Amino acid sequence: MAKMTVIFDRCKGCELCTTACPKHIVAIQHEKRNKEGVFTAYCTDDTACIGCAMCAMMCPDCAIVVEK
Amino acid sequence: MEKVLMKGNEALAEAAIRAGCKCFFGYPITPQTELSEYLSKQMPKRGGVFLQAESEVAAINMVLGAAATGTRVMTSSSSPGVSLKSEGISYIAGSDVPALIINVQRGGPGLGGIQPSQADYWQATKGLGHGDFHLIILAPNSVQEVVNLVSKAFELGETYRTPVMLLSDGLLGQMMEPVAFPDIQANEADKSGWAADGTKMARPHHIVNSLYIEANDLEEIVRRRYERYAKIEETETMAECYLTDDAEIVVTAFGATSRIVKSAVNKARAEGIKVGMFRPITLWPFPKKELNTACANAKAVLSVEMSMGQMIDDVKLALNCKLPVSFYGRTGGVIPTPNEVLDEIRKLNGGAQ
Amino acid sequence: MAVVFERPKSLCDVRLHYCAGCTHGIIHRLVCEVIDEMGLEGETVGVCPVGCSVFAYNYFNCDMIEAPHGRAPAVATGVKRAKPELTVFTYQGDGDLAAIGTAETVHAATRSENIVVIFVNNGTYGMTGGQMAPTTLPGQVTTTTPYGRDPKTAGYPVRVCEMLATLTGTSYAVRTAVDTVPHIRETKKAIRKAFEMQKAGKGFSIVEILSTCPSNWGLTPKESIKRLQEECIPYYPLGVYKDIDQEGGERK
Known part of the structure; x- marks a missing residue:
């Protein structure tokens, strides 16, 4: 059981986290912009997250918190 | 000590x-x-x-x-x-x-x-x-x-x-x-x-x-x-006034030059010329009030410097054009002598003796 | 569930001003993670450069000093000599460190000042809008090399670690990158070693980190990472260029 949470207003939508995820379950959503006008990253499948925190390590903005 | x-x-x-x-x-x-x-x-x-x-x-x-x-x-x-x-x-x-x-x-x-x-x-x-x-x-x-x-x-x-x-x-x-x-x-x-x-x-x-x-x-x-x-x-202004109380000519100088000027002032006094020296110790802030007090009885001011004339600007500004300010200086490392300054004082006092 | 990854305490909880995908943020975080893990926040003074990371003083929660362009190693020298008990690091870009501040960098190393230099090399002047930096690659187009950097007129890039490794005073010189998670882990290890060397009084350390500048490279963040891997790393090989620990602590 693991979970990655994107801090919505801190995400700049750079997509670097999407390249880091070994499970390929991080993507950019195109429904809601944050206060900076950015479509943010999210986890496409919470059940598949292994809590490795590679997405968070790649994030330049400390916009991802990982729990396990 | x-x-x-x-x-x-x-x-x-x-x-x-x-x-x-x-x-x-x-x-x-x-x-x-x-x-x-x-x-x-x-x-x-x-x-x-x-x-x-x-x-x-x-x-x-x-x-x-x-x-x-x-x-x-x-x-x-x-x-x-x-x-x-x-x-x-x-x-x-x-x-x-x-x-x-x-x-x-x-x-x-x-x-x-x-x-x-x-x-x-x-x-x-x-x-x-x-x-x-x-x-x-x-x-x-x-x-x-x-x-x-x-x-x-x-x-x-x-x-x-x-x-x-x-x-x-x-x-x-x-x-x-x-x-x-x-x-x-x-x-x-x-x-x-x-x-x-x-x-x-x-x-x-x-x-x-x-x-x-x-x-x-x-x-x-x-x-x-x-x-x-x-x-x-x-x-925080600091200045030294030397024989300025009755001075009709005030010579301004700072640093080492002031010691040469002091010698010249003493020589001029010996000739009966009413001259004094004003020496700013703080160059910024420039002691404007002190200079005006020192020049209360002055008719002319002479700025002596080891340069082509820089402090003279502040002297003029401080006096607000109330008095004529002339200049004597040596530059390039040449040090003015007391006699050179004395000659300038004499000129201001009505001509060379 | 327990939190396994979050912002290090010594990184202020504010939004970074950097462009999307700029890797400065990763490097800030790694330095802060090391400061936290070593318990150094209360005794650390950081020195910021002029460049994109000029505002780093708003992000590092330790005491910070903003240096004139290129002078961070001199400012850090003043701090360390005045208060040797403090842990002192500079955070500098390539223009700051390898152009206008070359003398300060080289001489801080020759004196083996007991400081850590974090050197972010992205081959461009980011803050002023993408001009040629001392580390701009041959052929690279910038706003002041619009036809590509021609070494015949604009000279060759500076390889800082290689240069500093020739100096007896340099204790630790290492080049890493932040293009992948494994490389990010290596970068953190290098930063940690540099801070540990300072705590042990071993002298001058520099951690050169190959970084990206998506905005001024005119690439997306993902494309920038690819360029870093395909063009920058081959020109600036990663690795340890000097480590006095590996040389038995002897200076040669």
């Missing part, structure tokens, strides 16, 4: 150690080098830091770093080196940290010469780096006064959180005079409100900085600094 015979540069260095200076960063340049050499010998023995930097630019930035931690720190140089330091001095002023800068002036521009000069008056009082700021500029005229002003310089810098310059010259730096070192209580200001010396996890982090990207913020910071400058102008 016991007096010892010392070279100006070495006496200044000794006075700095006694005033609690903990760090010195410098670069060799004539005619200030004895100052660095003295400190290189003494600082390690007396719990201080001496470091010869790779350049004047590096030295002044080391001063910025040490000053930012709240440490009493100084650097010294001579004219071309001070030009290099001007970047760092602007940052020190903009960061509101105290530091002492010594300029043992020599002739310029460019590499100029290595003989005494006062041609850095404009640089010191008006142009020591970019931006809206001042330095407190102290200009002693004897080795003893150099010694007396060093601890004052550190204290002024810390009180007002500003860089202070002690403007010496090749004459004062190289001459030997008997000097006494008064017992100094090193009064250090409380720097705990701003010094970057580690939070110890007991306070918010301190930022020593001169960058304010919002124009309104920068204006506000500069205005607040100018409020401090106003207070300095009001309370």
